[in-house]
Amino acid sequence: MIDKRFKIANKIFKSRLIVGTGKYKSFSECAKAIKTSGADIVTVAVRRVNISNKNKARLMDYIDPNKITYLPNTAGCFTAEDAIRTLRLAREIGGWKLVKLEVLGDKKNLFPEMIETLRSTELLTKEGFKVMVYCNDDPLMAKRLENAGAVAIMPLAAPIGSGLGIQNKVNIKIIRKQTKLPLIIDAGIGQASDASIAMELGCDGVLINTAIAKAKNPSQMAEAMKLAVISGRKSYLSGRINPNLFGSASTTNKGII
């Protein structure tokens, strides 16, 4: 079965794996992991420049925004106003319109604040941004985000950075059934099998940061995630067998001695 292209806001991307650039030991380790991951989109954050250390290395010196799509996020934002301010600044740095909206509601569990997230989606869409939205795994809220103009629905698998894997497969499947928008699992992936499961549920992509950045060998884990996403996607497209409570012999009894 030939796969359809992975398209977000009318732009085609080669890889269904999106990689975060936070939490790495160094920029060079981050750049190496991104290379082995095969990702062509990376998430980035907007923060103050360190004015007292002018020679400090910059992310853009290691990861070329002309070769890889920077997806600016709104990490650390707790209101729609914060998120909009951050993304306007991101747009000013490089003219990016494709953005990842992430409005959090609680510093401990890092769950998305969905009322503010919905409001931000509406406002940013009106401003011409193409908004990929980090959200909870609630199908009703996913629908509202879609109606508000989101270009991708990105439900969490589990809390950000938790590595717990997909906690509510049923909701992810329901969201898959109801939306034609790109559905991308964002947050909570712990290991390669989690990424495969996400793809087997019918997701269009997976966004991973901590599971790669904090692995003992980030570059190798990045490759594992790449293969897991490809594998899970192929498995999904191939049409799995129906699960059966009882056994079914692989060898015929015909000709048995």
Place this chain on the structure above:
Amino acid sequence: MNIKNKIKITVNGKQMQIIPKFTLKSLITKLKMPLNKIAIELNKKIIDKNRISKIRLKKGDKIEIVHFIGGG
């Protein structure tokens, strides 16, 4: 220039002293910031980077200079 004539501004949360009529462009040059990798806010308004040589800084101005860092 006498130090008494200097005016105070805030850049990324830190106080700085500059001479009057110092432009935003002079500030960016002084801080050695690569213009194509940053965005600038002056008193919470985003500044068009093509216009920074025309903007003269005033006492109490709050400037934010941001760039991209690693994030998820």
